[in-house]
Amino acid sequence: MELKVGDNFKCPEGHEAKILWISEDNKVVAVRCSHEHLKKVVKVSDYTGRGRHALRYWHRTSKKREIYAKNMVFLIKI
Numbered sequence: 001m002e003l004k005v006g007d008n009f010k011c012p013e014g015h016e017a018k019i020l021w022i023s024e025d026n027k028v029v030a031v032r033c034s035h036e037h038l039k040k041v042v043k044v045s046d047y048t049g050r051g052r053h054a055l056r057y058w059h060r061t062s063k064k065r066e067i068y069a070k071n072m073v074f075l076i077k078i
């Protein structure tokens with residue numbers, strides 16, 4: 001199945017999300033989901049290896065945020 005930017009793709013929670021970016025080797029896609037997500041789902045994106053700075057940034061901002069977040073972007077291995 002060939003994917004394109006702008007196509008629909010399921011986010012990790014199973015909602016319908018949109019593809020924003022596809023890696024050159026077609027193994028990773030970034031999708032944005034307009035549904036609400038639990039904050040713990042935010043942590044899932046840390047596993048994609050954005051580095052320690054990104055991790056610390058998430059910790060700092062997540063404390064001020066609501067439990068749910070909308071329009072989150074996920075990196076998904078396909």
Ligand SMILES: [Zn+2]
Nearest residue numbers: 011015033035
């Ligand atoms: Zn979702």
